[in-house]
Amino acid sequence: MKTPGFFPVWQRNFLVWRKLALPSILCNLADPVVYMFGLGYGLGTMLPSIDGQPYIAFLAAGTICASTMNAATFEALYSAFSRMHVQKTWDAILNTPLGLNEVLAGELFWAASKSLFSGSAILVVISLMGLANGPLALWILPAIALTGLTFAALGLIWNALAPSFDFFMYYFTLFITPMTLISGVFFPTDNLPGWLAAIGSWLPLAQGVALVRPLLAGQLPADALIHIMALLATTAVAYAIALHLTRRRLLK
Amino acid sequence: MATLVPASDSVALMPADATGEATAPALEVSELRKTYGQTEVVAGLSFSAAPGTCFGLLGPNGAGKTTTLRLCLGLTGPDSGSIMLGGHAIPVDAQKARAHVGVVPQFDNLDPDFTCAENLLVFGRYFGLKDAEIRARIPQLLEFSSLTGKGEARISALSGGMKRRLTLARALIANPDIIFLDEPTTGLDPQARHLIWERLKKLKSAGKTLILTTHFMDEAERLCDRLIVIDHGRKIAEGSPRQLIAEHIEPQVVEVFDESSDHDDNGWPQGQLAEFTENHRHLAERVEQSGETAFFYCREPQALLASLASADGLRYVHRASNLEDVFIKLTGRELRD
Structure with missing residues (x-):
């Protein structure tokens, strides 16, 4: 079978990552895990249980999703921009038989893969702490792969528009941080104003949380198909926009 | 796919495939136009490069050389005009055409995260080559570019001349018929320039077509069989270096x-x-x-x-x-x- 055109691009990024894999995983792991245990056990002792589970278990699911989002976003913004704009790696690839679609798809799947590594590492820590309930938790892996894919595609849009690295701060300040607070990562959205909770529930991070939290608790997610379709649709639309904008930027 | 790794040890110099249209131009451009904003950067350019020759594209800064190369590689679409590269219509079949083309860009874009050998391996994969095929070619390409023993060296440890030679080796990874060289010796010392010229002559005698842009007239005089001078996107002279000297001066x-x-x-x-x-x-x-x-x-x-x-x-x-x-x-x- 012929390998797809984006695969050598994915492979290139994997080869770079492999050289620094261990420090990279540890760095991506340390921050969220410290927060999760600090808040989960520190703040959690003062809180009632949420839907019958202790706060640390509630927060664990949110942490998996937020870390997945962050890993995909960082890769699709800072690392992809460095390859596109600073090192001109994309220009070099575009001189070969590969086209922009293959380059961008390679970056998309790579950023999603990296977020899968990050999310999985946290899942392992959570399982070792006894916070995962049963084999259904294994379905978290495809759920975070899909969440990572969505955030990779969204990040690539912003990458195509960026004049410099500084531009990425806006993405975090205006989009990622507010979304994290209204998507049920740290606390349930029931107490938010209705309209804010409604916006939050439509955002891709909330879709990921809605899949991961029940799976971690050993239950089947309600409306799983809707959440999956929402993430897939967001990915497809975001990727099409990113491809259009990147083509306008590089191949004008 | 036919193997690209014959028993011979001069794989970098394998002659271009001579079967079929031996006399068709390697690159044929006619009435090419490209406008950015109000400026017509390429203004009705026509030329053609015969296979196995070195064709030069000369002109002052901003004359439209790099835009012309980008158009020929299908990296941007023309406003009008037609381009045939290695028998493929550009930009429609650009990806197919680029499978038989090597490019030495004006600015080095080697992968700083990799060694020399890894740069070649990763680049060969973009052409759909198998790892075993590429690994078999790497020692020969390093030898061709006088980088034997540098396979495991990191890019940051290379001199400017070594980087250019590695970029040339990288362009040869899929044994292309046509090689685009955008100012290949800019910024190099005389020794490094002469070594590059030496290698380019070898490639030409192995039947490769070279498309060269340069600021250095001695370089064009040495290497080009035929060249055009362009200014403001227009062709203002065409011929062999000797012809041009005889006609114009x-x-x-x-x-x-x-x-x-x-x-x-x-x-x-x-x-x-x-x-x-x-x-x-x-x-x-x-x-x-x-x-x-x-x-x-x-x-x-x-x-x-x-x-x-x-x-x-x-x-x-x-x-x-x-x-x-x-x-x-x-x-x-x-x-x-």
């Missing part, structure tokens, strides 16, 4: 300079050089002045040289005219930015 040049001379309001030298220039103008077909130097373009320089021999305080250089003289005559002496 007198065969001999005498450069006369007087470092101490002043200038009048029009920039003409005053004092001895001005006087000499005025009195001997009739001994040359054409006289040009630039800064402290007067250029006498002539067919028979003997009388002029005899006068110079007795003119104390003036220094001079007598030489055969070259492509640079043609270039300056055609595109002017003003600076281009």
